[in-house]
Amino acid sequence: MNDLGPEARSIVEAARGADVPTREDRARIKHGVLLRVAVLGAASTAASGAAAAMSVATKITLTVLTVAALGGGSVSLWAWKGRAAAPPTAPRIHTTLPKRAAIVPEVPAVVTEARATASEPEGQPDIQLDVRRREVVRSVSRRPDMNGPPESESTKAPAPGLDSLDRELAVLRQAQEDLRAGLPAQALRRLAEYDRRFGKGALEEERRAVAAIALCQANPGPAAQAEAGRFLRTAPESPLAERVRSVCEKSADTEK
Amino acid sequence: MRSTAGNTLEAAGLPSPAAGSALDFDAVYEDQLQFVWRTVRRMGVRGADTDDVVQDVFVIVHRRLAEFEGRAQLKTWVFKILLHVVKHYWRTHQRKPGDRAGENETEIQSLIEDRASGPAASLERVEAVRVLDRLLAALDEDKRAVFVLAEIEQMTAAEIAEIAEANVNTVASRLRAARQEFEKALARFRAHELRRQL
Numbered sequence: 001m002n003d004l005g006p007e008a009r010s011i012v013e014a015a016r017g018a019d020v021p022t023r024e025d026r027a028r029i030k031h032g033v034l035l036r037v038a039v040l041g042a043a044s045t046a047a048s049g050a051a052a053a054m055s056v057a058t059k060i061t062l063t064v065l066t067v068a069a070l071g072g073g074s075v076s077l078w079a080w081k082g083r084a085a086a087p088p089t090a091p092r093i094h095t096t097l098p099k100r101a102a103i104v105p106e107v108p109a110v111v112t113e114a115r116a117t118a119s120e121p122e123g124q125p126d127i128q129l130d131v132r133r134r135e136v137v138r139s140v141s142r143r144p145d146m147n148g149p150p151e152s153e154s155t156k157a158p159a160p161g162l163d164s165l166d167r168e169l170a171v172l173r174q175a176q177e178d179l180r181a182g183l184p185a186q187a188l189r190r191l192a193e194y195d196r197r198f199g200k201g202a203l204e205e206e207r208r209a210v211a212a213i214a215l216c217q218a219n220p221g222p223a224a225q226a227e228a229g230r231f232l233r234t235a236p237e238s239p240l241a242e243r244v245r246s247v248c249e250k251s252a253d254t255e256k
Numbered sequence: 257m258r259s260t261a262g263n264t265l266e267a268a269g270l271p272s273p274a275a276g277s278a279l280d281f282d283a284v285y286e287d288q289l290q291f292v293w294r295t296v297r298r299m300g301v302r303g304a305d306t307d308d309v310v311q312d313v314f315v316i317v318h319r320r321l322a323e324f325e326g327r328a329q330l331k332t333w334v335f336k337i338l339l340h341v342v343k344h345y346w347r348t349h350q351r352k353p354g355d356r357a358g359e360n361e362t363e364i365q366s367l368i369e370d371r372a373s374g375p376a377a378s379l380e381r382v383e384a385v386r387v388l389d390r391l392l393a394a395l396d397e398d399k400r401a402v403f404v405l406a407e408i409e410q411m412t413a414a415e416i417a418e419i420a421e422a423n424v425n426t427v428a429s430r431l432r433a434a435r436q437e438f439e440k441a442l443a444r445f446r447a448h449e450l451r452r453q454l
Contacts, residue, residue, distance in 0.1 A: 004407065004435055008391075011384050011388050015384040015385045017381070018384060018385045019298075021289055025293070028307065029289070029293075029307055029314070030314075033285075033311050
């Protein structure tokens with residue numbers, strides 16, 4: 001084979017070691033991989049036998065990320081493809097990864113934008129997982145193909161499986177895109193259609209929050225305020241509560 | 257700098273599945289990330305998309321790790337996955353590597369900003385990456401893949417043939433053509449630089 005000339009060779013050799021991932025790159029990308037595996041395919045991966053190959057640290061991380069992805073859904077819905085460093089006010093998810101590893105790769109744009117305009121105090125509020133969500137996570141982790149034989153006890157209400165979570169996540173992402181595109185009415189139609197067809201799901205709270213935001217954007221007024229108030233009363237601890245409050249207060253001011 | 261020796265299961269300190277223990281994803285990730293990262297970037301994936309594409313590769317690696325039989329080198333197996341993902345990226349972005357010349361400035365600016373403080377990022381090296389990417393953009397996808405594997409990753413023709421699922425003669429022919437095109441692109445680049453300075 002003809003070889004490269006000296007100048008071409010020197011370019012190739014100089015470039016070879018120049019572009020290496022940093023420690024932050026390594027941690028951020030791994031976080032994204034594990035999050036996607038946790039949400040989209042932990043069970044099937046385990047079934048294929050790969051779970052046996054995971055280190056204990058990876059298993060723990062996967063479990064925590066699953067909790068984060070399901071329990072802290074509002075944070076993680078848009079975080080699957082984590083790449084950006086967390087903004088200063090980003091909610092924090094506890095994981096076993098290093099702090100500088102962009103643990104929360106990408107906060108939903110609506111939340112970030114709202115916080116940027118709401119001039120709220122600096123800080124990183126922790127996300128408190130509610131009991132219902134923990135049930136969902138436990139039910140996923142108890143899948144027989146993941147952790148041995150099924151347990152005889154059953155939870156009071158069957159928790160949604162990964163398929164329904166995928167479906168909900170997809171709807172929420174689409175609604176989020178509608179909001180970004182300035183189409184709140186379309187977001188509302190989408191969410192209403194989902195409710196009509198599938199009813200409540202594991203991410204019901206997030207859907208209600210997005211619906212309240214969409215309503216406030218689409219038709220600011222008493223009805224929207226009432227909907228936002230209902231959400232804030234029933235889910236005051238939601239990480240999206242501040243976002244709902246911010247958007248709906250702003251829309252109320254505009255209305256005046 | 258031969259790197260393949262470090263990627264056999266034994267050299268990587270990874271247990272062979274045949275010996276009864278499966279590969280550890282963490283170890284595979286640590287061992288292969290640099291190669292995957294670098295190759296993804298050299299294959300014309302935009303800087304902003306690097307994370308996504310690298311993640312795609314490792315999600316598949318994670319899912320299929322149990323299927324890895326240890327017959328091929330780990331790096332070869334990972335690269336097959338990488339090539340599949342990158343080709344999908346090219347298709348979905350409806351652009352070929354040769355269409356990307358105009359994006360290089362942004363890419364390199366990002367490289368400078370991201371890594372200027374890194375130990376390996378001397379200005380000369382950053383400049384070399386800038387020129388390299390620009391020259392690689394002149395190659396079609398098959399030639400680019402062969403060139404990257406042979407010249408940057410220093411794989412043998414036999415290894416590349418296995419990855420590209422082509423015979424060794426085809427690989428040799430592609431590499432010869434790729435080198436020629438690379439040299440031509442370099443000559444054009446130098447002529448262009450000269451004209452700018454006049």
